[in-house]
């Protein structure tokens with residue numbers, strides 16, 4: 536692996552397959568039937584990943600994942616709604632920021648960064664704050680790598696008649712999600728995470744009957760999910776300039792996803808990556824931040840060593856020179872760093888990364904324990 540094309544151990548952008556990058560070696564017209572059929576087939580495949588055919592539609596959106604989260608919240612929540620945000624990390628905090636900007640009422644359920652959102656706690660929040668109409672739930676909090684129990688939360692929302700918008704950005708494609716009979720009203724993800732495409736587009740999988748009631752509600756023109764969907768239904772085209780190469784890369788990435796065996800196979804490969812990483816790092820003396828029961832297979836947060844010689848930037852540079860890109864921590868209270876397990880990489884790559892980290896720590900003279 537040359538230093539000019541390192542392995543990204545980051546949760547998007549991530550390492551993509553050669554075929555995915557090659558799919559971007561031609562240009563597409565946004566009016567062209569072939570391109571618009573490609574968009575349609577991508578959306579059909581995305582819908583199938585979550586078993587949403589029939590009842591749900593998939594609306595693609597230009598931009599990074601946050602653009603789609605903002606589009607979903609702005610389009611699906613009425614101005615007089617009130618959104619509960621169970622909050623255990625930076626992506627939950629981002630949802631709160633979006634709601635503040637839009638002037639939408641919200642209540643947060645504050646949790647520790649190692650504390651999953653529990654259905655009982657959400658039920659108690661409904662009792663405390665009867666104005667709550669919606670729940671915005673991050674499925675996999677990428678800040679720590681924490682998996683929230685989406686099925687339980689969806690069931691409690693359905694029982695209480697609350698709408699549920701799930702940010703499944705870093706879980707979609709790798710963690711099982713089944714929309715059939717679920718309490719999930721909308722699911723948001725993006726091209727450049729577990730689907731292993733390149734970054735540049737997100738998508739919202741939403742109940743069609745709900746989306747149909749949301750015309751002219753979005754406070755944003757560019758992020759109006761209903762308008763985007765209605766225009767695409769009418770014309771087959773994207774409403775504004777589409778990210779053509781990103782769509783082509785995602786088409787190829789989805790072909791590879793299906794060939795690999797879909798979500799179960801992708802989840803299993805990431806589980807092997809994650810187990811290899813945790814075993815290797817533990818042998819070096821590093822301690823994961825999360826208990827195994829709540830640790831996802833997507834990204835692992837490790838405690839920083841207590842040695843005063845420790846500086847993440849030094850480790851980053853040394854490991855980068857060996858061909859691997861690490862990720863800084865994103866927790867507010869504890870000094871940590873993160874290693875992603877997703878992308879077109881396997882357990883051999885993880886063993887290589889662990890070896891590079893071990894060598895770097897040795898040459899930097901850092902005591903881990």
Ligand SMILES: *Cc1c(COP(=O)(O)O)cnc(C)c1O
Nearest residue numbers: 599600601626675677702704705
């Ligand atoms: C990546 C991610 C997002 C979107 O972040 P962008 O920087 O806009 O791509 C949102 N939520 C979660 C949980 C994520 O992992």
